[in-house]
Amino acid sequence: MQVTVSVNGEERAREIEPRLLLVHFLRDVLGLTGTHWGCDTSNCGTCVVLMDGRPVKSCTVLAASAAGHEITTVEGLERDGVLDPVQQGFHEEHGLQCGFCTPGMMLTARALLDENPNPSEAEIREAISGQICRCTGYATIVRSIRWAAEHPAAAGAAAETAGEAAP
Amino acid sequence: MQVPPQFEYERATSIEQALELLARLGPEARLLAGGHSLLPMMKLRLAAPEHLIDIDPLADELGYVREQDGELRIGAMTRHRELLDSELLRRRAAIFADAERVIADPVVRNRGTIGGALCQADPAEDLSAVCAAVGARVVIRGRDGERVVVMPEFHRGPYETAVGEAEMVTEVRIPLSPGFGSAYEKVERRVGDWAVAAAGASVRMDDGEIARAGIALAAVGAGVTSAEAEAALAGRRPSEEAFAEAARLAVEHCSPVDDQRGSAEYKRHVAGELTRRALRRATARALREEG
Numbered sequence: 122m123q124v125t126v127s128v129n130g131e132e133r134a135r136e137i138e139p140r141l142l143l144v145h146f147l148r149d150v151l152g153l154t155g156t157h158w159g160c161d162t163s164n165c166g167t168c169v170v171l172m173d174g175r176p177v178k179s180c181t182v183l184a185a186s187a188a189g190h191e192i193t194t195v196e197g198l199e200r201d202g203v204l205d206p207v208q209q210g211f212h213e214e215h216g217l218q219c220g221f222c223t224p225g226m227m228l229t230a231r232a233l234l235d236e237n238p239n240p241s242e243a244e245i246r247e248a249i250s251g252q253i254c255r256c257t258g259y260a261t262i263v264r265s266i267r268w269a270a271e272h273p274a275a276a277g278a279a280a281e282t283a284g285e286a287a288p
Numbered sequence: 289m290q291v292p293p294q295f296e297y298e299r300a301t302s303i304e305q306a307l308e309l310l311a312r313l314g315p316e317a318r319l320l321a322g323g324h325s326l327l328p329m330m331k332l333r334l335a336a337p338e339h340l341i342d343i344d345p346l347a348d349e350l351g352y353v354r355e356q357d358g359e360l361r362i363g364a365m366t367r368h369r370e371l372l373d374s375e376l377l378r379r380r381a382a383i384f385a386d387a388e389r390v391i392a393d394p395v396v397r398n399r400g401t402i403g404g405a406l407c408q409a410d411p412a413e414d415l416s417a418v419c420a421a422v423g424a425r426v427v428i429r430g431r432d433g434e435r436v437v438v439m440p441e442f443h444r445g446p447y448e449t450a451v452g453e454a455e456m457v458t459e460v461r462i463p464l465s466p467g468f469g470s471a472y473e474k475v476e477r478r479v480g481d482w483a484v485a486a487a488g489a490s491v492r493m494d495d496g497e498i499a500r501a502g503i504a505l506a507a508v509g510a511g512v513t514s515a516e517a518e519a520a521l522a523g524r525r526p527s528e529e530a531f532a533e534a535a536r537l538a539v540e541h542c543s544p545v546d547d548q549r550g551s552a553e554y555k556r557h558v559a560g561e562l563t564r565r566a567l568r569r570a571t572a573r574a575l576r577e578e579g
Contacts, residue, residue: 122297127512137295139294139295139296139340140291140293140294140295142291142292142327147290150496161289161290161331162328162331163324163328163392165397166393166395170396171396175369175398176394176395176398177395177398177399178395178396178399181323181324181328181399182323182326182327182399183297183320183323183327183340183342185297185299185342185345186323186342188299189344189345230393234418247392247394250393250394250479250480251392251393251394251395251396251480252393252395263431267576
């Protein structure tokens, strides 16, 4: 069947099997391998992408069902060479170890901050509770998201960091 | 790698079209709502429909929570997330927020729908117990019109409902009355897991007495409502003794099984304790005028 899905602001039309899951459409058909593929059972959340701004587990959504929706993957977070504050936050606070859960964590963080720009630690932990960090690095993930909340302008944040790093 | 078995895909953009497709494609066709029950079942080959009719385009039309004619009305495509966020539900039937806080996780709740959950009729599913406890009625639409059935009629047993071949659930209706209160209590092994046992309760208070009680257990092999326990409370003043008696009756009529979530004996114990807690909290809310 023919499907047209908007991914990171770009309409992508492809011929697919109806049973193709969104995670495999993104990774194998479009080559957007930033979206990771983990448990396959909607438990681990490494495959999280945004669907109309809300996090969903792309291993449990048909690519066909994504037609007519706006999908955002981790590749869509950076804008014009400027990292999203969430990405910058994961860099600043060392929010990743092996990196497997990171794309999903960052997208959920982006959705959380869009709705609630100043979340408490409890709210952050609740928001990411459907996603598993295999390194158990939750403390730094929470700190990374808090960093992003405190530095909402990515460009400014990056410049400030550069300033701090300069001797 | 887990992928669903092959199927033919259809997409319905109206209720009428979904019903026509169901009638035309026959018993091997299934509706796909949020997909968070059906797709995992298909990956495990527990379900292998030949046709999927995607009703994702109906999410706006059938996604609502509103008060009308003395009832709460919830559209079948209302997602768990919307049920949890609904101020109206929180005020008028707090049992929904109690349950939604502990259904799966926030990301799953962004997709799963109430209609999908009720139609899946998983024996450990929470919303069937919630709807049964509050005396909900389910609107089932076919091409010739709609019928409205009460939960004991709707939920026929594990994975079996009153929805016929060319029919679909469009709405859930919850009767409202003064002095109404409701609550849900669940024990799970870890956050977001299916229940070891869970209990939903509602009471309608009238002049200090329980005029009507609703009790429903999940995950312990109980009937969709615990009718004997409900009857035992009618006309009584709320008390620890009355709640304990109701809990004893509810547990007497359930049949949990030993599995990885616990022994049957443990589950009975938990179900009884949760019934008492849910009744206590529902009554406290009724006396604060939840309804």
